[in-house]
Amino acid sequence: MTPQSCVKIREEWDIVSARQLGREMAKKLRFSTVDQARITTAVSELARNIYLYAEEGQICFEVLETADHKGLSVSATDTGPGITDISQVMQDGFTTSGGLGAGLPGVKRLMDEFDIQSEVGQGTQINTVKWIR
Amino acid sequence: MDKIMDLDISHYKSLLKKYLRNQNEQSLYGVELVSKSFIKNNILPDEIVNLHIQALSELCPDLNLDVKHSMDFLLEAMISYGLALQEVQTLREEQLALKSEISVAANMQETLLGTTVPEVEGLDIGVISVPANQMNGDYHHFVKGNDGSIGIAMADVIGKGIPAALCMSMIKYAIDSYPEDKMSPEMILKNLNRVVERNVDSSMFITMIYSQYLPSESKLMYASAGHEPGFYYNAEKGTFKEIETEGLILGVLPDTNYKRYELEIHEQDMVIFLTDGVTECRDGERFIETEEVLNIIKEYIDLPAQEIVTNVYKHFEKLQDFQLKDDFTLLILRKEV
Numbered sequence: 345m346t347p348q349s350c351v352k353i354r355e356e357w358d359i360v361s362a363r364q365l366g367r368e369m370a371k372k373l374r375f376s377t378v379d380q381a382r383i384t385t386a387v388s389e390l391a392r393n394i395y396l397y398a399e400e401g402q403i404c405f406e407v408l409e410t411a412d413h414k415g416l417s418v419s420a421t422d423t424g425p426g427i428t429d430i431s432q433v434m435q436d437g438f439t440t441s442g443g444l445g446a447g448l449p450g451v452k453r454l455m456d457e458f459d460i461q462s463e464v465g466q467g468t469q470i471n472t473v474k475w476i477r
Numbered sequence: 478m479d480k481i482m483d484l485d486i487s488h489y490k491s492l493l494k495k496y497l498r499n500q501n502e503q504s505l506y507g508v509e510l511v512s513k514s515f516i517k518n519n520i521l522p523d524e525i526v527n528l529h530i531q532a533l534s535e536l537c538p539d540l541n542l543d544v545k546h547s548m549d550f551l552l553e554a555m556i557s558y559g560l561a562l563q564e565v566q567t568l569r570e571e572q573l574a575l576k577s578e579i580s581v582a583a584n585m586q587e588t589l590l591g592t593t594v595p596e597v598e599g600l601d602i603g604v605i606s607v608p609a610n611q612m613n614g615d616y617h618h619f620v621k622g623n624d625g626s627i628g629i630a631m632a633d634v635i636g637k638g639i640p641a642a643l644c645m646s647m648i649k650y651a652i653d654s655y656p657e658d659k660m661s662p663e664m665i666l667k668n669l670n671r672v673v674e675r676n677v678d679s680s681m682f683i684t685m686i687y688s689q690y691l692p693s694e695s696k697l698m699y700a701s702a703g704h705e706p707g708f709y710y711n712a713e714k715g716t717f718k719e720i721e722t723e724g725l726i727l728g729v730l731p732d733t734n735y736k737r738y739e740l741e742i743h744e745q746d747m748v749i750f751l752t753d754g755v756t757e758c759r760d761g762e763r764f765i766e767t768e769e770v771l772n773i774i775k776e777y778i779d780l781p782a783q784e785i786v787t788n789v790y791k792h793f794e795k796l797q798d799f800q801l802k803d804d805f806t807l808l809i810l811r812k813e814v
Contacts, residue, residue, distance in 0.1 A: 377549065381523065385553075450564070453560060
């Protein structure tokens with residue numbers, strides 16, 4: 345059994361809780377300081393996306409252990425409107441919020457693995473992994 | 478590359494050590510060089526802050542705890558900058574790729590639309606056509622008929638850039654398919670109008686002037702589809718006169734008739750065709766007057782036609798700070814004998 349824990353995202357304040365849990369787990373796994381900060385920023389982006397566009401969802405963390413390396417999986421699940429054009433939101437320079445968000449391309453850069461699935465009207469699921477270097 | 482990186486990292490540490498000791502300019506110059514190497518190797522700002530934190534804790538093990546925490550705080554603040562930097566890098570690469578793709582297209586356009594000035598005894602022809610951006614939305618083409626006539630087409634797509642350029646290729650191949658030396662200017666426009674009306678988006682318009690010069694009769698026949706009027710230079714009187722033109726822009730109505738005009742040309746007379754990129758040159762915020770174009774032509778009137786058009790272009794290029802607002806095409810035909 346690998347430990348898994350989740351944070352529900354309903355209001356902006358929940359983003360901080362998700363960041364906190366993500367950082368604690370990254371610290372416990374002995375990620376470098378820079379990687380801890382990157383994982384936390386990715387968590388923040390994912391949680392903000394849920395808060396801004398889906399209204400309700402959750403961020404889950406899971407410790408991954410394979411024969412030769414250890415990592416942290418961060419996934420975001422929501423039951424929001426879904427994404428019509430995934431390739432568009434994965435493009436640099438595209439942010440619908442109009443703000444300075446790093447957006448999903450930013451999350452992809454911060455993490456080592458990135459996978460996204462979305463159904464319009466049903467929701468979005470994003471799975472990411474960061475491995476310990 | 479990792480080796481170079483390790484070298485830079487240890488260099489950074491030693492430079493910092495020196496600087497903490499004596500705060501001299503030499504170490505600051507050193508870190509400027511290291512910083513450039515970091516940029517070259519795509520090292521992100523957060524990684525540099527992290528490197529600084531590590532170096533500092535080695536150099537000052539008894540560092541104040543508040544300062545230590547503040548450095549972690551700074552690292553956190555730098556993460557998003559790193560992301561923004563990566564995004565800019567990607568966009569810059571994409572832009573370069575796009576630019577080179579467009580320049581390939583522009584080269585291809587030049588080949589597709591290429592035309593050579595015909596050599597006819599007793600006629601001096603000069604032409605210059607320069608796009609505002611990489612691709613040209615102006616078009617000119619010469620046809621030498623079997624009967625010794627010279628056909629000259631000049632067109633302008635309203636708008637510029639890639640859509641205009643694509644449109645021009647279609648026009649050229651439509652003209653190519655006509656037995657031109659057997660067709661008069663007004664018939665060519667009538668046919669082209671049909672092609673444009675059927676094939677081009679209704680928001681795009683093309684103006685064209687098509688002329689035919691018959692050296693044996695010293696006669697110029699022409700028809701215009703809403704094109705910028707040209708000028709006739711009477712050498713004897715030394716005066717310019719706007720060439721009479723009337724005709725609907727290509728592609729507006731499916732069945733349009735065009736009127737044929739005729740002009741008799743005497744020795745040393747000139748006919749000038751141009752696009753609105755010439756008459757709508759700007760001097761700062763001010764559009765130039767047509768008079769100004771004619772005055773510049775007059776200034777160089779003793780030169781061969783090609784040198785006149787080149788000099789006129791150079792004049793207006795300079796006037797607009799070497800940045801054309803629109804594609805620029807100017808053609809001069811002079812009867813020498």
